[in-house]
Amino acid sequence: MSLRHALLGLLSDEPASGYELTRRFEKALQRYAWHAQHSQIYPELTKMAADSLVTVAAEGARGRRTYAITDAGRAELRRWMLDPPETFVVRDEGTLRLFLLSTLDADDARTVLVPLIDSCEREIAALRKGIADADAASGGGLPFGRLVAEYGLRSFETLRDWASWALERIEHN
Amino acid sequence: MSLRHALLGLLSDEPASGYELTRRFEKALQRYAWHAQHSQIYPELTKMAADSLVTVAAEGARGRRTYAITDAGRAELRRWMLDPPETFVVRDEGTLRLFLLSTLDADDARTVLVPLIDSCEREIAALRKGIADADAASGGGLPFGRLVAEYGLRSFETLRDWASWALERIEHN
DNA sequence: AAGTGACATGTAAAAATCTACATGTCAATC
DNA sequence: GATTGACATGTAGATTTTTACATGTCACTT
Structure with a gap:
């Protein structure tokens, strides 16, 4: 579920669309921490909305949907950050x-x-x-x-x- | 195909069974470079044998099969090492x-x-x-x-x- | 002789990820 | 008015990886 937590982390800064999140993955996470593509990010955002971790905060031009993290999302992110698994999976x-x-x-x-x-x-x-x-x-x-x-x-x-x-x-x- | 190349790398040192390769992944690669489990390693070795990158060098007790890298395997490993992709995928x-x-x-x-x-x-x-x-x-x-x-x-x-x-x-x- | 633990190999189903295709909008330029 | 490029979101199918189950051997101890 690391993709999910990476997205929660990016959204905890400020609301963003799937497109923006894809860009931010490229700029900030891709190189050192986590690689993900838009074809994975869009469906994951839909699932996260279904799980109430994010909400659609706004719908804009060109079908743009801006997602915002919810309190449940913040709680889940914090839980994940403070509860480190015994083993960290690395693929580099x-x-x-x-x-x-x-x-x-x-x-x-x-x-x-x-x-x-x-x-x-x-x-x-x-x-x-x-x-x-x-x-x-x-x-x-x-x-x-x-x-x-x-x-x-x-x-x-x-x-x-x-x-x-x-x-x-x-x-x- | 990184799993495949990781296995070729380990086998280029000396022949080993799937079991031994699983242990070596744990000791040497898991932590920093590449994580893989036996349930992925065994089938991959079978495929690599089908592709003539490795051969079954010996069959021992308890169904143990020792794999050895072939010349084609060494060539493929070297090719991969010397031909770096533009982007390295990281998931950590x-x-x-x-x-x-x-x-x-x-x-x-x-x-x-x-x-x-x-x-x-x-x-x-x-x-x-x-x-x-x-x-x-x-x-x-x-x-x-x-x-x-x-x-x-x-x-x-x-x-x-x-x-x-x-x-x-x-x-x- | 039974039990334990390391040795040893596998498979099936689910989940995550990649590749390639697909569609359409909007702003700026030619 | 047509073209181009950045914006924007998606899906289908294939591949990779995980999780969980499954089986059996051999050496050593009790």
């Missing part, structure tokens, strides 16, 4: 690829690691800029908040550093 | 929970973050010990290699540091 193609690096020879590993380090640098630069801009504007601006941006920044720095370390280890082994 | 319940932290009030956020920091410390200690033991034995010993252990260690340190930073930010905001 990028990390899997990293783990399987040891199946490659040194040349192939370099072919994977060098572009990875480059793309980390680009992400880090973009995140730093986003954080600086948001801090200057002081009042948000980051897609899903300062906390998430900081998490992303630190994660990419760690990935870059690890990849550099791995590269060195592979070079002179 | 733990990170999602972190991202939704901003939906909680300060008290509830503390309730989530403090145990998180504790569990990071425990993971870090366990990984450090595992790495030290393996380095002393010098010849492997780590479930999926030194690279992965280092990745896990750095990731948990980053998570712990971020969580501490977030906690401080929440406390005095």
Whole structure:
């Protein structure tokens, strides 16, 4: 039910349509936390409305339906946040690829690691800029908040550093 | 098809039965990279054998079937490793929970973050010990290699540091 | 000899997810 | 007035994953 809770989380900030939620998934959650597409989001919103976790707050132009979280929805989100399951399920193609690096020879590993380090640098630069801009504007601006941006920044720095370390280890082994 | 490639990766190290692969998923991949259960692994191995990516290398006691990767399997794994898709799909319940932290009030956020920091410390200690033991034995010993252990260690340190930073930010905001 | 626990493999049905198709609106431009 | 592109929502069918059930072996202990 993680999709459901991700949607409740996005809606707890402010009401939104399925279309907007799809965009916000792309901007804020997709990369690090949870991937979902509109073909999954629309039906899930319908089910959540049936379960009274959200309501249709407004219907606008072009068939647009704006959903708002209900008190029951907030309660369910809080319950889920405070009641961590024993095991967290992870499925991460990028990390899997990293783990399987040891199946490659040194040349192939370099072919994977060098572009990875480059793309980390680009992400880090973009995140730093986003954080600086948001801090200057002081009042948000980051897609899903300062906390998430900081998490992303630190994660990419760690990935870059690890990849550099791995590269060195592979070079002179 | 990530499950398939994860299995090829594990088998590229040495032949194994479905049962052993399930254990190795639990030890090495489950936590950070890919979650899979035996009810998915067994049928997938059968399909992979039909596709000639693996073969049944031996049949042992208790119906045990040992699978070995074929040349075609190695080629497919290498192809997948060297041909990164434009987008990596991530689904990570733990990170999602972190991202939704901003939906909680300060008290509830503390309730989530403090145990998180504790569990990071425990993971870090366990990984450090595992790495030290393996380095002393010098010849492997780590479930999926030194690279992965280092990745896990750095990731948990980053998570712990971020969580501490977030906690401080929440406390005095 | 019975019981226990790790070993070992499977399947069926339900739920979640992906891919591809499908439809239509509205605003701006040509 | 036609075209284009962003806006907006959906469904059908296939694939992947989960949950729950199902079966049996072997080694060791009581």
